[in-house]
Amino acid sequence: RAGVMRSLVHYTIVLLLLAAGADAGDSCCKKRLQRLIPDAAAVPPDVHDGQPRLVVDPDPANVRPESWDDEDDGPWEPEMVPNPAFAWRPPMVPNPEYTPPTLATELEEEARKAAPWVVLGVGLSALLEAAQLPVEALAGLLRCAGPLGGALLGLATPLCSCGSLPVAAAFVRDGVPLGAVVAFLTATQSAGIDSAAIGWGLLGPTAALARLAGSLLLAAAAGAAASLALRGGGGGGGSGR
Structure with a gap:
C-alpha cells in the first residue's frame, strides 16, 4: 500500500x-507569425461572410432628431458602429524584416x-x-x-x-x-x-x-x-x- x-x-x-x-x-504558430505579418494595406470589405462591417448603433438615443430638416441639414443617417460579428482579418504577407x-x-x-x-x-x-x-x-x-x-x-x-x-x-x-x-x-x-x-x-x-x-x-x-x-x-x- x-x-x-x-x-x-x-x-x-x-x-x-x-x-x-x-x-x-x-x-x-508563433514561428509563423514571425515570417508572416498582417497586410497593412488591406482594406476590409463592407460585407464578409454575410456580416456587414458596420451596423446601426443600438443606442436608444440614435434616432432622428425632431428638429432635423432634410433641406437644411441633408438626409439624416443613423450612427454606425463596428459589427462585433464581422470576422474579417487582413491577409498575411511575408515580413520584409524576417531573416531565415x-x-x-x-x-x-x-x-x-x-x-x-x-x-x-x-x-x-x-x-x-x-x-x-x-x-x-x-x-x-x-x-x-x-x-x-x-x-x-x-x-x-x-x-x-x-x-x-x-x-x-x-x-x-x-x-x-x-x-x-x-x-x-x-x-x-x-x-x-x-x-x-x-x-x-x-x-x-x-x-x-x-x-x-x-x-x-x-x-x-x-x-x-x-x-x-x-x-x-x-x-x-x-x-x-
Whole structure:
C-alpha cells in the first residue's frame, strides 16, 4: 500500500510539472507569425461572410432628431458602429524584416528547447522506477480492470521493452487475464512518462495528449483482440501463456 501511495504522489508531481511547463516551448504558430505579418494595406470589405462591417448603433438615443430638416441639414443617417460579428482579418504577407535562420541556429534552438524536457522525462522515469512497482497489488487491480486498465497502467509505468516483460510474466503468474497483460505490454511500448514530458514541451499539449490517447486506444484494442482470440480458442482467461 505504501508503494502504491508513493507512486500516486510521483504521478501527481509529474502532472503538476507538465501543466506548469505547458507554455514553455514556442509553437509553430508563433514561428509563423514571425515570417508572416498582417497586410497593412488591406482594406476590409463592407460585407464578409454575410456580416456587414458596420451596423446601426443600438443606442436608444440614435434616432432622428425632431428638429432635423432634410433641406437644411441633408438626409439624416443613423450612427454606425463596428459589427462585433464581422470576422474579417487582413491577409498575411511575408515580413520584409524576417531573416531565415541558418541550420546551425535551428539546431541550437531545438536542442535548447529539448534539453530540459529530456532531462525532466528521464529524471521522472528514474524516480518512478526507483520506487519499485508493487507488482502483486497492481496484479490484483488488473484482474478486474480488463484491457483498458492494462493500457492505463502501461502508459503510467516507466518501463522499457526489456523491463516490461518480467512484470508482464509476473502478472500472468498471478492470474491476470491475458487481455489485460497484452494491453499492458502494448502501452509500455507506445508511450510513457518520459515521452509524454518531451512531447508536451516540444510539440505542445495537444500533440502530447493526442499521442497518449492514441496509444491508449491501440493498447486497449490489442488487449481486447487477445481476449477474444483466447475465448474463441477455448483457452482459460487468466493462465494463457
